[in-house]
Amino acid sequence: MKGFKPSAPFLLLLPAMIVLAAVVVVPLLLSLYSSFTPFRLTKPETFFVFVGFRNYLSILSNTDFWWAFGRTVLLLTIALNLEMLLGLGLAMLVEKATRGQRILRTLMMFPMMFSPILVGFQFKFMFNDNIGLVNNALQSLGLTQDAIPWLIEGHLAFIAISIAEIWSSTAIFAILILAGLLAMPKEPIEAARVDGCTPWQTFRYVTWPFVMPFAYIAMTIRSLDVARAYDIVKIMTDGGPAGRTELLWTLVARTAYSDGRMGMANAMAYFSILLSIAFTVYFFNKLAAARTQIGAEW
């Protein structure tokens, strides 16, 4: 920091800064600018018309947008909580295994190898009301006679999307929590057992605080991954039926590419980015707090 000699951390971080500035910051400034214009793809000259906050004001009174906003928050809440629980359970199951842990870990990561777009197609195929695996199984087992319109009825479609989301992303939680469990020193657990802790107490007061930072890392990664939800939703329902599963990013993409209203879409995008930022800052603070706690105990 002193004099003209750049410090070591600055040099170490420089490549990251350069890449991110070139690929993220500059395009973002461009799109920030265009959110203040009535820019339409079909009329390039509108790129240079400045309208101030008009796009943002019209978003405030746009009910479709607020529904999509609410739905995104709902999907995030449901998906993150369930993924967290399932991932923790899965990681502990796999950690307990005495034999074949390597193959179990690979199997556990299986859904992560699926491209979100592939997950979308796969679940669209499985939830197909006519030839899908889910309905076929239900009918063959005699649980129902009707073809359940999974992707055609609004609520069911939302559930189907949540299932696809959770299936594809639980692995991220599981692998990070498992990494935490494996990196954890064994002595505190043994000490707790010797001191007469029940398995639940050992988990609650010894294992969990140690694993927590890893869980928050996973939380943050996932809450940033709303874009992943875009691919899945786009393929499975494309925001349908009648906009019942429209999320922020499908709405942004529709406004941008189908309607060609880039200025408006960029304004919406900035709203959504604010949502992600709020989640990130929240989990980041949690992460920092969890780390301090470990530092104090170990």
Add this chain to the structure above:
Amino acid sequence: MDENSAARLKRRLTGIVYRIGLFLAMLTICLPGLWIVLSSLRPTVEIMAKPPVWIPQDISFDAYVAMFSGIGKGGIPVIEYFRNSLIISVTSTVIAVAIGMAGGYAFARYRFRGKSSVFLGLMLTRTVPGIALSLPLFFLYVRLGIIDTHFGLILAYVALNVPFTIWLIDGFFRQVPKDLAEAAQIDGCTRWQAFWQVEFPLAGPGIASAAIFAFLTCWNEFALASQLTRSVSAKTLPVGLLDYTAEFTIDWRGMCALAVVMIIPALTLTYIVQKHLVGGLTSGAVKG
């Protein structure tokens, strides 16, 4: 004696419950994938059959043969897509992990002004989803003439992955006790040697998992790739998947076959890198 057998029974029961739980969990995870594999081997008539045909009657590799038989015979340029995907993913993973190691090390080992805001700033670049980046990037890339090239996509993917890799690697470097590197330095290592010979091997699991994450992100990315590539010279496999969809119909069998082709390399690679994920190396290293 009685207590002993009761305890033994209880232990056995929990063992069985545990195995059933594990089996069910793995089944749920694998079933959708296995269904894809199975569907790629069955004729379309069987996939579409009503009532459903549960036991495959007619297994064949026709879908794979058709896929590789070239354009005009129901095939798609799958070898080119595969090559593009591989080049782009591997290159950007290597670069992103190298940058991530530098950055992660800086965050884990140095104190500097505005550290946590710089860290948060890096993470915030990830809040911008591919779809929002794609249009401004498209404009810039056209201007620079790197649209539809490997380079353009590699650049975008490196930026996409760097915040992740920094974050993950930082977390794993923090787990390596500082005392180890300091001890190595006292024993006569330079800081550079201490890093490569002590801290790097210990943070290995973290770096390996960061690399897996980065590779899978690139291998599977769709929103950016679909905007920034147009032709066989740079299109990746996820974009190629759309070759099987028409306006109202989807060739499920062909798509499943391509999906299998996409998953096999990812599966193999993950399995190979897996063995580095053995953690717990730091435990006892300081105290012992």
